[in-house]
Amino acid sequence: MNAAIIFGLLVILMLTGMPISISLGLTVLTFLFAMTNVPLESVALKLFTGIEKFEIMAIPFFILAGNFLTHGGVARRMINFATSMVGHWYGGLGLAGVLACALFAAVSGSSPATVVAIGSILLPAMVRAGFPKQFGAGVITTSGALGILIPPSIVMVMYSVATNTSVGALFMAGVIPGIGLALVLGGVAWYRAKKFNYPRQPKASLSERFRTFRESVWGLLLIIVVMGGIYTGLFTPTEAAAMSAVYAFFVAVFVYKDMSLKDVPKVLLSSANMSAMLLYIITNAVMFSFIMANENIPQSLAAWMLAQGLGVVVFLFAVNILLLAAGNFMEPSSIVLIFAPLLFPVAMKLGIDPVHFGIMMVVNMEIGMCHPPVGLNLYVASGITKMGITELTVAVWPWLLGMLGYLVLVTYWPPLSIWLPQRLGLM
Numbered sequence: 001m002n003a004a005i006i007f008g009l010l011v012i013l014m015l016t017g018m019p020i021s022i023s024l025g026l027t028v029l030t031f032l033f034a035m036t037n038v039p040l041e042s043v044a045l046k047l048f049t050g051i052e053k054f055e056i057m058a059i060p061f062f063i064l065a066g067n068f069l070t071h072g073g074v075a076r077r078m079i080n081f082a083t084s085m086v087g088h089w090y091g092g093l094g095l096a097g098v099l100a101c102a103l104f105a106a107v108s109g110s111s112p113a114t115v116v117a118i119g120s121i122l123l124p125a126m127v128r129a130g131f132p133k134q135f136g137a138g139v140i141t142t143s144g145a146l147g148i149l150i151p152p153s154i155v156m157v158m159y160s161v162a163t164n165t166s167v168g169a170l171f172m173a174g175v176i177p178g179i180g181l182a183l184v185l186g187g188v189a190w191y192r193a194k195k196f197n198y199p200r201q202p203k204a205s206l207s208e209r210f211r212t213f214r215e216s217v218w219g220l221l222l223i224i225v226v227m228g229g230i231y232t233g234l235f236t237p238t239e240a241a242a243m244s245a246v247y248a249f250f251v252a253v254f255v256y257k258d259m260s261l262k263d264v265p266k267v268l269l270s271s272a273n274m275s276a277m278l279l280y281i282i283t284n285a286v287m288f289s290f291i292m293a294n295e296n297i298p299q300s301l302a303a304w305m306l307a308q309g310l311g312v313v314v315f316l317f318a319v320n321i322l323l324l325a326a327g328n329f330m331e332p333s334s335i336v337l338i339f340a341p342l343l344f345p346v347a348m349k350l351g352i353d354p355v356h357f358g359i360m361m362v363v364n365m366e367i368g369m370c371h372p373p374v375g376l377n378l379y380v381a382s383g384i385t386k387m388g389i390t391e392l393t394v395a396v397w398p399w400l401l402g403m404l405g406y407l408v409l410v411t412y413w414p415p416l417s418i419w420l421p422q423r424l425g426l427m
Helices: 002-015 020-034 040-050 054-071 074-086 092-108 111-128 133-148 154-163 167-173 175-195 206-232 237-255 261-294 297-307 312-326 332-349 354-368 376-385 389-412 415-423
Strands: none
Touching: 002 020, 002 261, 020 261, 054 074, 054 092, 054 111, 054 154, 054 206, 054 237, 054 261, 074 092, 074 111, 074 206, 092 111, 092 133, 092 175, 092 206, 111 133, 111 376, 133 154, 133 175, 133 354, 133 376, 133 389, 154 167, 154 261, 154 332, 154 354, 167 175, 167 206, 167 237, 167 354, 167 415, 175 354, 175 389, 175 415, 206 237, 237 261, 261 332, 312 332, 312 354, 312 389, 332 354, 354 389, 354 415, 376 389, 389 415
């Protein structure tokens, strides 16, 4: 009964158009003061202990690094490198868009930042080259979602905070699924380009490829700084985030010189605003999960499912449906912080690996960012392409089908997610 009241109140508040963070906060306060006898002292203690986790510090650093790279010309150089490598294939610029998004995702950790940075440069070039605008929009909108699967990923950090799963293991677990999804999206682009005979670029010479690689190498090195540092144990994921922010600042201001020192305060302020918003959501989500735990809602759900004889296959199918539905009206950070504390205990009771479960949730949220009515990437891409949401939805549909098929593979074949972190001794 209490579970129905909590979620019913949350849904009602969100349907009024209220931001997720405020809806969570009001739901918590209403339940605390009107429907439970939990001492407020324990609530205050949980509020502070819940957000003093070292991993949370990684979020503002990764946001800052992503903002430096978005404003610092890294995206343009990555696009040039990607185009020189695959531009001569069918749908060459589309494939270059997928590759550039995958590379930029690996240094920014943010899907909207990837869509803006790559899309604002590549989409006009694709239209000039003779590609339909819908094709370019479909490629960039869906490939931009790689930002939350290919590490470093802010959403993975939030899953770690919500479930106490190793951030390093999650980062490494996202590598193979991220590459696999990039191949799926690239395959859809290649097939459609060949089917409709879209234009191809002239094949770049070896010297041209080397030149574009040399120009983009400073940005690409950030992948090695973050992933290599975590893998070798040189620093923790949080320390890697701080290193990436310092490195991105150095590259943007002193190496590429696309950003002057007077632009830095604006980037810092923008990053602080975004970090404050996410930390406010985390704070309210911590209280929300505290209420659910206090009312034994996850434990009751797990007991009910086990009593019904529902196994792993049915549970994972139900989780996918729930998360895809949530993606219709919530953004990834909120989905993780609300649903992970509820679903994670059930998954553990059924013997599902926590890292595999996290990657499955992230792939779900990638799809949610690309489908209406509130897919975040759709709105970002709409601003770049000047296309309506309905038109964009039609444009991304072939890639969405590919992503849904890939979700089934990720869901029911755990080795895809957990093989690499196991080989690296992180699990």
